[in-house]
Amino acid sequence: MEGFIFERAVLEFTKYFPKEYQKKPFFYHSIRVGVFLWNQGYSEEIQIAGLLHDTLEDTKISEKEIENLFGKNVAGIVKANSKNHLLPKEEILEDIVKRCSDYGIDAMIVKIADIYDNFLFYKKEKNFSEIERCKKLADLVLKYKKEHDNKIFYFLEEILSFDNKIILLGSGDTLGTPVVGCNCEICQTEKRTRFGIFITYNGKNILIDANPDLKLQFLENKLDYKNIDYIFVTHTHTDHINGLGELSFRKEIPVFYSNDEINSRNMNYFNYLEGEKVIKRISYKNFEEIILEKNIKIIPLPLNHGFPTSGFVIFLGNIKIGIFSDTNLNLDEKILENLKNCDYLFFDGFSENKEQILELYKQIGEEKTLEDLEKIWFHTTIEELKKLKNILKPKNLVVVHISHIAGKYNYLQEKYKDLIIGKDSLSFNF
Numbered sequence: 001m002e003g004f005i006f007e008r009a010v011l012e013f014t015k016y017f018p019k020e021y022q023k024k025p026f027f028y029h030s031i032r033v034g035v036f037l038w039n040q041g042y043s044e045e046i047q048i049a050g051l052l053h054d055t056l057e058d059t060k061i062s063e064k065e066i067e068n069l070f071g072k073n074v075a076g077i078v079k080a081n082s083k084n085h086l087l088p089k090e091e092i093l094e095d096i097v098k099r100c101s102d103y104g105i106d107a108m109i110v111k112i113a114d115i116y117d118n119f120l121f122y123k124k125e126k127n128f129s130e131i132e133r134c135k136k137l138a139d140l141v142l143k144y145k146k147e148h149d150n151k152i153f154y155f156l157e158e159i160l161s162f163d164n165k166i167i168l169l170g171s172g173d174t175l176g177t178p179v180v181g182c183n184c185e186i187c188q189t190e191k192r193t194r195f196g197i198f199i200t201y202n203g204k205n206i207l208i209d210a211n212p213d214l215k216l217q218f219l220e221n222k223l224d225y226k227n228i229d230y231i232f233v234t235h236t237h238t239d240h241i242n243g244l245g246e247l248s249f250r251k252e253i254p255v256f257y258s259n260d261e262i263n264s265r266n267m268n269y270f271n272y273l274e275g276e277k278v279i280k281r282i283s284y285k286n287f288e289e290i291i292l293e294k295n296i297k298i299i300p301l302p303l304n305h306g307f308p309t310s311g312f313v314i315f316l317g318n319i320k321i322g323i324f325s326d327t328n329l330n331l332d333e334k335i336l337e338n339l340k341n342c343d344y345l346f347f348d349g350f351s352e353n354k355e356q357i358l359e360l361y362k363q364i365g366e367e368k369t370l371e372d373l374e375k376i377w378f379h380t381t382i383e384e385l386k387k388l389k390n391i392l393k394p395k396n397l398v399v400v401h402i403s404h405i406a407g408k409y410n411y412l413q414e415k416y417k418d419l420i421i422g423k424d425s426l427s428f429n430f
Contacts, residue, residue: 005070006034009048012069016059029121030054033113040152042109045070049077050110056082073106080107081114094140101144109152112141116155123162126317128430134159162203164430166321166344168400169196169217171422173350174239176213177404186404193217193424194239195325195401197346201316204293207231208312208323214243221425225249230292231279232300233257234325235309236266244270244279252280256290258300259283260308286310301335303327306378311335319343319430322394325401328378329388342394344428349399349421350379352412356405357381382406382416389418398422 013030034051042050048070055061056078067075080103083092100107115137122130138156145153170176172192179187194211198221205227211217218225225247233255234240247253257267264283273279284290290298295317300310304327311324322338322345339345351357354373361368368376380388382399389397399412400422406412413421420426 005044006038006047006051009034009051009070012061013051013055016055016061029117032117033110036113036117037109040113045074046077046106046109049074049081049106050113052078053081053110053114076103077107077110081110093137097137097140097144100141101146105146105150108141108144109150112152112155115141116159119159119162128164131162132429135162163200164202164316164319165200166428166430167198167200167221167223168346168398168422168424168426169198169221170194170211170213171400171402171424171426173401173403174237175403177402179404182404184404186406186408190404190408191424192402192404196243197323198223199314199316199321201296201319202293204229204296206292206296206314209234209240209325210243210246211239212242214246217424228253231255232298232312233263233267234303234311234323235305235307236263237307237326240325241266241270244273247273247278248276249278252277254282255279256282256284256298258308258310259285262308284310299338301338302332303335304330304378306376313338313342316430322346324348326379328380329384330374336392339392339394342392342396343430344396344398345392345394346398346400346422347385347388348380348401349382349385349406349419350401350403351406352382354381354383360405382412382419382421385419386416396420396428398426 010031030051030053033053034047037047037050052066052074056063063075063079066078080099081096083096085092087095097111100111115134119131119134122134138159142156170193172194174194176194177187177190177192193213193216195209196211196214196217197208199206199208207228207230210231210233226249231253236257244255257263267281270279274281284300286300286302288300292298297315299313301313303309303311303324309326311322311327314321314323320342322342324339324347327348354370357373357377358368379401385397385399398420402422409421409423
């Protein structure tokens, strides 16, 4: 840095902090903010204000002392960046951003550098509650952004684009709800599009199944096809793959599917997308780990759906997610063992109970018994999931692949309070 003013500021800054404080993270945070502003080419006044931005809160130095040492502008920027603790807690953040905006672009630059350094620190520490706080502040800064388009504002985009989240795109079964031509009470009030999940972790995006409602789901959730990094297909029934045709503007998205003969043959329909370099087909084998990125691991597991189908156990750092969208519970103990202690477990809950399935068969002129269902029915009931939760002990069990016969959302959620009844666009931050 040119001259010795910034070096003097560091010495003054250090002098006002007791030695025991100089080993704490917030001490180095202020130094990093000053260095960041230097690296970005801002004036020495802004660099010094960045270094000192927390001193009015954390030390005994006064605004007047800062002004005497480094000038009125530096003191004003630091004052604007200092919290007013006399305000109610819920008003403090917006107040500080508003005062920075009122003071001018110099104070906003320091505030953004402050937020950005905190974001990088908490991202490294995986402190997601503090990351959410950084995002809230970034949103507030953009709210008070004026006409100027200083380069510092681009760092807010990085903060806001970081979002560890699971979105249940669609909570419905193969027909969705409402069902075409059905006049039942549920179809008059409920909306359940075809099943799909979108996961964002450390800036990477994974789509589980590309259903026929994909376009509407992406529009509803303000998602963009171009941001998909990986697609995993549970099986090649049309309600899980027909949305692949929507992806005609993306370049070579890896699409993972089971290597069995039936699924491989059905995937051949999308050879034209591979030829146009829209997708890149990659087969997987059940039980074999797939390492996508650092801290992203997926294990496919075979399900019992009367058709070659896989579920997935996904490890995102310390977070464990299970996705079993089409299956009954006639599963090998080894498979269920893999599902224990998930943070989020998404599981097929086609109907509330098996009596509803018997009634469904009766409506098409077929009489079945509960014993028959053991051999011919390849879905799970919500009643069964209540028992399953006690065995697998997930932190959150989310019911998905719900048909119109299961009942209304409010009824199901009220009755099964220990489960999370899936609904379209339901999201979880983690």
